[in-house]
Amino acid sequence: xxxxxxxxxxxxxxxxxxxxxxxxxxxxxxxxxxxxxxxxxxxxxxxxxxxxxxxxxxxxxxxxxxxxxxxxxxxxxxxxxxxxxxxxxxxxxxxxxxxxxxxxxxxxxxxxxxxxxxxxxxxxxxxxxxxxxxxxxxxxxxxxxxxxxxxxxxxxxxxxxxxxxxxxxxxxxxxxxxxxxxxxxxxxxxxxxxxxxxxxxxxxxxxxxxxxxxxxxxxxxxxxxxxxxxxxxxxxxxxxxxxxxxxxxxxxxxxxxxxxxxxxxxxxxxxxxxxxxxxxxxxxxxxxxxxxxxxxxxxxxxxxxxxxxxxxxxxxxxxxxxxxxxxxxxxxxxxxxxxxxxxxxxxxxxxxxxxxxxxxxxxxxxxxxxxxxxxxxxxxxxxxxxxxxxxxxxxxxxxxxxxxxxxxxxxxxxxxxxxxxxxxxxxxxxxx
Amino acid sequence: xxxxxxxxxxxxxxxxxxxxxxxxxxxxxxxxxxxxxxxxxxxxxxxxxxxxxxxxxxxxxxxxxxxxxxxxxxxxxxxxxxxxxxxxxxxxxxxxxxxxxxxxxxxxxxxxxxxxxxxxxx
Numbered sequence: 001x002x003x004x005x006x007x008x009x010x011x012x013x014x015x016x017x018x019x020x021x022x023x024x025x026x027x028x029x030x031x032x033x034x035x036x037x038x039x040x041x042x043x044x045x046x047x048x049x050x051x052x053x054x055x056x057x058x059x060x061x062x063x064x065x066x067x068x069x070x071x072x073x074x075x076x077x078x079x080x081x082x083x084x085x086x087x088x089x090x091x092x093x094x095x096x097x098x099x100x101x102x103x104x105x106x107x108x109x110x111x112x113x114x115x116x117x118x119x120x121x122x123x124x125x126x127x128x129x130x131x132x133x134x135x136x137x138x139x140x141x142x143x144x145x146x147x148x149x150x151x152x153x154x155x156x157x158x159x160x161x162x163x164x165x166x167x168x169x170x171x172x173x174x175x176x177x178x179x180x181x182x183x184x185x186x187x188x189x190x191x192x193x194x195x196x197x198x199x200x201x202x203x204x205x206x207x208x209x210x211x212x213x214x215x216x217x218x219x220x221x222x223x224x225x226x227x228x229x230x231x232x233x234x235x236x237x238x239x240x241x242x243x244x245x246x247x248x249x250x251x252x253x254x255x256x257x258x259x260x261x262x263x264x265x266x267x268x269x270x271x272x273x274x275x276x277x278x279x280x281x282x283x284x285x286x287x288x289x290x291x292x293x294x295x296x297x298x299x300x301x302x303x304x305x306x307x308x309x310x311x312x313x314x315x316x317x318x319x320x321x322x323x324x325x326x327x328x329x330x331x332x333x334x335x336x337x338x339x340x341x342x343x344x345x346x347x348x349x350x351x352x353x354x355x356x357x358x359x360x361x362x363x364x365x366x367x368x369x370x371x372x373x374x375x376x377x378x379x380x381x382x383x384x385x386x387x388x389x390x391x392x393x394x395x396x397x398x399x400x401x402x403x404x405x406x407x408x409x410x411x412x413x414x415x416x417x418x419x420x421x422x423x424x425x426x427x428x429x430x431x432x
Numbered sequence: 433x434x435x436x437x438x439x440x441x442x443x444x445x446x447x448x449x450x451x452x453x454x455x456x457x458x459x460x461x462x463x464x465x466x467x468x469x470x471x472x473x474x475x476x477x478x479x480x481x482x483x484x485x486x487x488x489x490x491x492x493x494x495x496x497x498x499x500x501x502x503x504x505x506x507x508x509x510x511x512x513x514x515x516x517x518x519x520x521x522x523x524x525x526x527x528x529x530x531x532x533x534x535x536x537x538x539x540x541x542x543x544x545x546x547x548x549x550x551x552x553x554x
Binding site for chain 1: 436446449487496499500509516549
């Protein structure tokens with residue numbers, strides 16, 4: 001069987017680029033180097049959308065690409081405030097066309113960051129981000145902290161390739177040369193591996209981070225005996241570990257972004273890292289989820305000036321999460337049509353938002369049947385980026401990598417479909 | 433209790449396989465501490481009803497040593513989201529973690545994904 005090496009895994013923000021796959025009869029038969037979750041995607045599931053479909057009288061009718069694309073363009077061009085959402089499991093080349101389409105439509109474009117690290121983006125706009133690449137963590141870090149993140153389940157190879165377990169230039173012993181600290185509300189599988197596990201009560205991360213800042217800055221005397229369920233001596237111990245580290249890193253996840261205080265939690269965490277600069281080298285990095293959620297934020301920023309939740313209703317880019325993110329325009333019942341690309345909001349949005357999404361005309365571009373295709377009016381199947389189509393994606397540390405095409409596909413790529421929809425929309429609007 | 437939702441390996445493996453039984457098995461569950469299960473009077477594999485101010489949902493109880501007492505964990509997905517609110521508190525992000533919830537034993541069935549979507553009025 002022909003083997004393809006240095007394959008980049010199109011699953012999570014780790015973008016592991018050490019994967020080998022064996023291909024036979026135009027199918028991936030064997031995968032080595034990937035985690036359990038990445039392997040499942042690379043090997044493929046049986047369920048695929050077989051043909052473009054349009055809903056008529058409550059039932060789907062199979063149709064040609066041409067007909068589905070025209071119908072999609074008609075729906076979007078007729079809308080006064082269309083929502084274009086998703087984007088995190090496709091490549092930057094598709095983002096570029098999607099953002100242009102949103103501008104032409106005067107719509108709202110948002111990606112999955114708004115239910116993931118959107119609060120992180122807002123915190124970074126407030127206080128900056130002292131960060132580094134994953135390569136620097138691998139080669140230098142002797143203190144690894146996961147805060148509200150569980151990479152054993154969500155980023156299967158993160159510790160092995162980039163952090164605690166990996167062997168680096170200045171850390172040849174791997175985990176023998178590093179300490180692992182986990183802060184979480186549950187003793188997760190990641191927490192069970194830690195040298196120090198700090199269990200915080202739900203929604204109390206902000207208090208714990210603020211207390212740590214006080215201790216690091218020499219004000220331990222004002223801290224009570226317990227903060228957010230954590231004994232003071234644990235916090236003093238962690239503050240000392242941080243100050244004494246040669247190179248420390250905080251990786252943080254949804255535990256900080258999705259719990260109470262949201263972006264404020266992240267601002268505290270970033271400020272703690274800034275405080276630590278008085279003592280040693282420290283960095284902080286969000287554990288980005290989808291493989292190219294970071295890429296959308298990059299492309300959107302260089303095209304519109306803003307990373308997500310961009311509203312073109314005024315004819316120029318307007319950014320105000322809380323007003324212009326997907327759940328805002330859905331829960332306020334504001335958008336009157338939606339295009340969902342490479343994501344599944346019907347599975348991952350609160351029920352209230354999903355109910356409204358089901359009521360409005362809905363176009364979905366995706367390789368797989370999912371809960372959003374179940375409530376769609378037009379379904380357009382696409383080739384799987386990173387398996388059936390090549391393109392660019394950004395790793396969680398903002399390093400761009402080129403995804404490979406491993407097998408041929410009968411389906412059009414996301415980029416091609418979006419270009420065709422854009423072309424039709426321009427024709428309908430008399431702009432082409 | 434406080435409800436936390438989030439990723440698991442099994443949820444991730446079935447991300448692109450959501451209309452399957454495997455997906456339901458992976459995410460229509462509620463992980464609970466052993467002491468909480470005793471207090472609720474439920475054994476592993478029996479059904480529990482999880483209620484928040486935003487709704488209620490029936491899922492299967494699962495013992496989890498990871499959870500401290502007072503924390504219920506449901507993997508991210510449509511069952512979890514049936515009890516999550518849509519308000520984003522001015523930042524675009526709904527609160528998916530740390531929500532007040534009640535958990536009780538029930539004889540009601542877990543709804544398969546398509547019926548679940550219908551029950552939500554979708």
